[in-house]
Amino acid sequence: DTLVNDAYADTLKIIAFGGVEKFYTGEIARDIVDVVQNAPGNPGVLSTLDLSIYAVKERAPVCAVFRAHDVCGMGPPSSGALTVGQILGTLDSYDLSAGPDDPDVRRLIGDAARLAFADRGRYIADSDYVPVPTKGLVDPAYLAQRGKLLAGDSALEAVAPGAPDFDHALNWADDTSPEFPSTSHFVIVDAQGNVASMTTTIENGFGSRLMVRGFLMNNELTDFSFRSHRDGVPIANRVAPGKRPRSSMAPTIVMKDGVPVLAIGSPGGSRIIGYVAESIIAHLDWGMDVQQAVSVPHAVNRFGTYDVEKGTAAEMLTEALNGMGFDVNSRALTSGLHAIAIGGGLEGGADPRREGIVMGR
16 A cells, blocks of 8 residues: 655556556466465465456545644555544544553543444445445544543443444444554655655565565455354455455555645554554654654554553553553554654654664755
């Protein structure tokens, strides 16, 4: 998934479409099919026809409002922009300035994420195959309504998908899809002011463990729901021929008055969403520069259990979060955030948890 401002759009379209046309024809395509069909243990049925009918698709970005900024990213089938946008939009009426060490700030962020992930699991999939209430999910009025659920002082006992405005019936069941982290991210701002935020993945570590001409084949089918129905109700992110699986990649460009002020993103499976949202809050609400923002100790909630980053100050939140009613788990949270703040000059930040470097001239 790549998010770019307009100055890069035509160039990337040429690269994407031209690259696919050349890559998926001729000897390389036959080599790919041969490796997949003869894979040891679990041979596949991929054909050269499958590759020849594949086409790159341009999709409109999705933007949500947070602190008078437009937070823009990739729309479905990526869930990144919608879910990051929902987290931030749900929190827009709350004062988070007390910072990352304040338990109530972490309560608000954690439960906003749980609400957003409930909507994500119910509604988001490939919009070419199922209707997705994209506008409704980031509508400020809907998010303000969801935000009212956070008004207490303890963890939400339960969360459920909301009912965003939509012109179709919302008869979907919650999905189950294991999402494995084997992802990379980078951001670029050039001398002409072009901005690119790019996340790429092959899914699990080493993808499908198959290599063709030095390239690892991906394992992206595990981003689909492993169930097609739940209690007779179809799951939006179920498998279908030609359908693209839902991802959590969240390459993001934050705009102020139509001008990019921050480019950011991260690897990390479905925790990408929490990492990116947290870092945007750190930069805009906690007054951190981008290096501090990508380095802040992580505390991430998706489905109820609050993951706090092992060996960091985030572990000090455990007792307070337990007291609020959260189950807390201390674990390694190896994001790989990269960010560039754009203002009078450029300021970069590279996550110290993984490889990465800030470079400029």
